[in-house]
């Protein structure tokens with residue numbers, strides 16, 4: 001249908017790696033308690049991206065028919081390859097092709113702020129059965145402390161970012177990225193305005209601190225690598241969009257510097273030199289019922 005998100009905004013590795021960590025089985029009980037959907041039998045994830053949450057839901061609710069949809073062709077192709085047993089559909093959330101009252105649960109993560117609220121809630125209300133549950137997950141301000149070795153930015157990089165920043169901001173505006181932001185008080189009101197009842201909110205923290213002893217070496221590396229992917233994401237997007245403003249050599253140098261910093265972070269981990277860099281996400285879970 002389109003590939004706007006995966007080309008211009010967030011690439012597959014960025015979303016898949018970061019979300020796989022956030023929706024790991026380590027946090028299953030927390031999420032399942034907040035969701036409170038144990039008796040429901042069918043679920044549609046809206047704006048599922050590459051499908052990390054959809055996969056987690058299929059693992060956590062083996063009795064439920066779980067499926068995901070997104071407008072971005074690249075995400076859906078990746079999600080289907082990764083999890084061939086889960087149905088993934090290319091769909092526009094503002095005009096879903098599903099019949100009225102098709103699902104018992106709809107869920108989304110960090111999607112509500114990108115879609116006009118009447119269409120976002122209205123379509124979910126329509127496809128939900130009576131008694132069905134709408135879950136809206138939304139990333140709130142967490143705590144991020146990068147290790148000193150990855151947070152440094154050279155003058156060379158600063159100059160390139162300032163060269164392209166205005167064009168990048170304009171592109172986000174054009175693609176309606178975060179065009180409908182709402183705070184923690186506005187979100188439940190929006191859900192209520194669109195017909196939902198029994199509305200509640202929960203807040204879940206996920207503490208991704210590589211040096212925490214609860215994480216194995218493999219898990220600590222996954223955390224660091226997800227941040228490398230996010231850092232490289234910006235450079236990749238720059239290459240694909242405003243490549244005419246930056247030379248291939250400059251892009252290659254930026255990638256080299258970024259990789260060198262994350263290689264250093266990995267080396268510090270392996271040498272047992274703790275950094276205590278912390279990435280703590282705070283997720284709001286908004287829950288409402290269609291009576």
Ligand SMILES: C[S@@+](CC[C@H](N)C(=O)[O-])C[C@H]1O[C@@H](n2cnc3c(N)ncnc32)[C@H](O)[C@@H]1O
Nearest residue numbers: 005015019047048049070071072092093109110
């Ligand atoms: C911030 S990403 C989140 C993706 C995924 N939920 C996750 O957490 O990894 C926002 C997603 O919403 C999707 N999206 C935006 N507008 C959409 C629309 N009108 N219909 C379907 N998907 C949409 C984008 O393609 C993208 O995958």
